């Protein structure tokens with residue numbers, strides 16, 4: 250079997266109601282999918298986290314190095330591409346682009362062997378993953394606390410046992426939102442807060458100390474990811490477990506972050522860290538340091554499917570009857586093509602999402618819907 254083509258598809262939808270993270274404004278949903286074709290007719294799909302257009306450009310730059318290769322030589326292709334792009338890309342878009350290619354190769358391998366990816370990776374520890382609802386961004390021109398509380402209460406009514414809201418809009422505003430959400434979801438639902446690195450150490454410590462009374466499960470990306478020393482300080486000076494890792498790409502970045510004891514919870518994203526191949530290596534690093542892994546997921550059903558296979562292979566940690574169960578990040582913000590591009594949407598049932606069991610990623614792309622959202 251040989252790779253004959255590597256294509257990208259940029260999907261786009263303008264949002265009627267833009268929303269903000271601590272530092273950015275989402276006016277549209279825009280994601281980059283990777284499709285790999287082979288001479289046997291098998292095709293594989295992957296997805297890249299982050300800016301779609303740059304990812305597409307890097308995938309296009311990598312493609313000639315992989316065309317003609319056996320798509321089952323996943324490790325060889327990964328390292329060949331990495332070695333060629335290393336000098337300008339030890340972090341960032343080189344890894345996110347490579348992630349999309351790697352996931353598509355695993356999809357082909359699964360279809361070739363007629364087995365789901367989690368089976369090829371050694372087997373699923375779990376077939377159904379408890380999901381948490383991600384949302385709670387600040388609507389542009391709207392009140393964060395009010396919008397957040399209403400949305401999160403709705404997610405809990407839909408069956409989610411856990412929700413995550415965005416913060417990083419100023420301490421007093423954030424505390425209002427956290428208090429309103431806790432009030433709205435009741436005492437039992439789990440609540441996480443994500444600052445998207447919108448704070449410095451001084452303010453992050455204050456937020457963590459004040460948020461603790463609202464029973465927060467983790468404090469995500471309190472400070473900028475490149476400052477590992479800042480993470481050490483936030484860990485040491487406030488009581489909430491600290492989570493991060495969605496922008497630590499590749500084994501070397503994660504190894505350094507773990508070595509410096511920066512987080513209690515590591516959040517690799519298979520569409521960013523270098524694909525399923527690299528994500529699996531990260532599990533070994535996390536195991537050595539006994540750091541909890543709760544993957545980050547942000548994208549279409551392709552990213553969700555890849556994330557679910559990764560969740561399935563997370564080893565039990567600690568190896569006990571009452572071990573912590575990883576949660577699947579389940580984005581609830583508006584995205585009309587997220588599920589529409591697959592023939593069978595990946596939905597939750599009372600807060601749980603089943604791991605796909607078909608060959609490869611276990612999804613089938615709906616071409617006509619895909620094309621209706623594709624921009625050149």
Ligand SMILES: [Mg+2]
Pocket residue numbers: 443445469470495
């Ligand atoms: Mg995050």
